[in-house]
Structures are given as C-alpha cells and as structure tokens.
Amino acid sequence: MLSVPAQPYEFDFDPATTALVVIDMQRDFLQPGGFGELLGNDVSLLARVVPPLQLVLAAARAAGMLVVHTREGHRPDLADCPPAKLARGRGAVTIGSPGPKGRILVRGEEGHDIVPELAPIAGEVVLDKPGKGAFYATDLELLLRNRAITHLIVTGVTTEVCVHTTVREGNDRGFECLVVSDCCGSYFPEFHAVGLQMIAAQGGIFGWVAPSEELLAVLAPAPVTADLGA
Numbered sequence: 197m198l199s200v201p202a203q204p205y206e207f208d209f210d211p212a213t214t215a216l217v218v219i220d221m222q223r224d225f226l227q228p229g230g231f232g233e234l235l236g237n238d239v240s241l242l243a244r245v246v247p248p249l250q251l252v253l254a255a256a257r258a259a260g261m262l263v264v265h266t267r268e269g270h271r272p273d274l275a276d277c278p279p280a281k282l283a284r285g286r287g288a289v290t291i292g293s294p295g296p297k298g299r300i301l302v303r304g305e306e307g308h309d310i311v312p313e314l315a316p317i318a319g320e321v322v323l324d325k326p327g328k329g330a331f332y333a334t335d336l337e338l339l340l341r342n343r344a345i346t347h348l349i350v351t352g353v354t355t356e357v358c359v360h361t362t363v364r365e366g367n368d369r370g371f372e373c374l375v376v377s378d379c380c381g382s383y384f385p386e387f388h389a390v391g392l393q394m395i396a397a398q399g400g401i402f403g404w405v406a407p408s409e410e411l412l413a414v415l416a417p418a419p420v421t422a423d424l425g426a
C-alpha cells in the first residue's frame with residue numbers, strides 16, 4: 197500500500213488495484229487549430245499539463261498499473277451526439293464541422309486523437325466517450341470491475357468539465373479518486389483552482405487532490421544508489 201500526502205488527507209492506494217485515468221488529452225483540446233482554439237480559448241493553458249503528465253504516465257506504466265485513456269467524440273454520422281450538445285453555443289463551428297484537424301470531435305479524425313506525447317501503448321485502454329463523464333454510455337465500469345480496480349488516479353482536461361464529471365461519476369460508483377492537480381488543466385485558471393477545491397472540500401466530498409510531485413515521490417521514488425567507493 198502506498199500513501200500520498202494529499203488534500204484533505206493522505207490518499208492510500210495499491211498500484212495493483214488502481215488505474216491511471218487520462219481524460220481527453222486530444223489534439224482538439226490541446227493544439228492550435230483544434231476545437232478548443234476555434235472556440236476562442238488559449239490552448240497553451242492546457243499544453244502545460246503535458247510534461248508532468250508524461251512523468252506520471254511513465255511511473256504508472258513502470259508500476260504495472262492499468263492505464264485508461266479517454267477521448268471525447270462521436271461517430272462520423274453523429275448518431276451518438278445528442279442534438280442539444282450539437283446545438284450548444286449557437287456557434288458557426290460545432291461538433292462535426294470541418295476544421296484544420298479534420299471534422300471536430302469525430303472519431304478517426306486527426307483532431308480527435310490523443311497528442312503524440314501521451315500516445316497510448318499496447319495493452320492500455322482507449323475509451324471513446326460521447327459525453328463529458330467517462331462512465332456515461334461506455335463500458336468503463338465493467339472494465340474496472342473486471343480488473344478489481346477500486347482506486348482511480350485521474351488526470352487530463354478540462355478540470356471543471358470532463359475531469360470533474362468523471363470524478364463525480366466514479367465517486368458515486370464507490371471508486372476512491374485522486375486528482376493530480378498539475379496534471380489537469382482548464383482554459384479558465386480560476387475554474388481549475390476552484391474545481392480542485394470543490395473535490396477535496398468537506399472532507400473529500402468527491403475525492404482527493406495532490407500535485408504530481410507528491411504522487412511521484414511514492415510511485416517512482418528515486419533509485420537508491422550505493423557509493424561503492426574506489
């Protein structure tokens with residue numbers, strides 16, 4: 197059992213029964229020319245999540261943890277996109293519209309895929325989800341129960357939308373959720389800060405929050421090197 201200093205108190209977990217969940221680290225949200233930027237957002241606010249998340253991903257892989265990557269998006273015919281979601285924002289650019297990275301949030305398009313720096317490797321779960329939460333209309337809960345997973349370490353974007361929704365869904369299903377603060381990001385820094393506070397408030401009403409530094413210190417402690425002398 198490992199123990200991470202966290203808010204509101206330490207998060208105890210066994211890597212064998214814990215999954216790292218990486219939410220929607222897709223080109224459409226992170227890269228210039230993607231959906232996020234076409235909506236007028238500063239995508240550099242999300243790009244800063246990549247370096248610490250690469251370290252956490254590497255540590256989770258080294259610890260043999262289950263890794264789940266999610267992607268928000270829809271079938272090419274948009275049959276799984278609720279009309280209300282499609283119409284939201286009343287913008288000229290919406291889900292399914294053509295853009296510099298292909299059709300926005302459509303499976304199989306360049307923008308829908310995960311950024312190369314965090315590309316899934318063989319054996320990892322890639323979960324396509326039509327909603328904000330990773331449990332809604334997916335087989336995520338079945339996959340986790342089949343692996344006897346009880347704890348989730350949650351990362352990705354955006355903090356107050358898909359990360360929050362997934363943590364709330366997971367918490368209601370009885371999963372213990374740790375959110376890694378610098379491995380999540382938002383186009384709105386104030387939403388990111390308050391979103392994290394909301395998770396850990398009231399004794400951890402939805403879960404725990406800790407920075408990657410604290411997680412890595414227990415998951416991938418620096419190897420002990422012996423000085424054997426001359």
Ligand code: C5J
Pocket residue numbers: 219220225268328353354355357358359
């Ligand atoms: C949004 C997400 N913000 N992944 N998606 O629409 O948070």
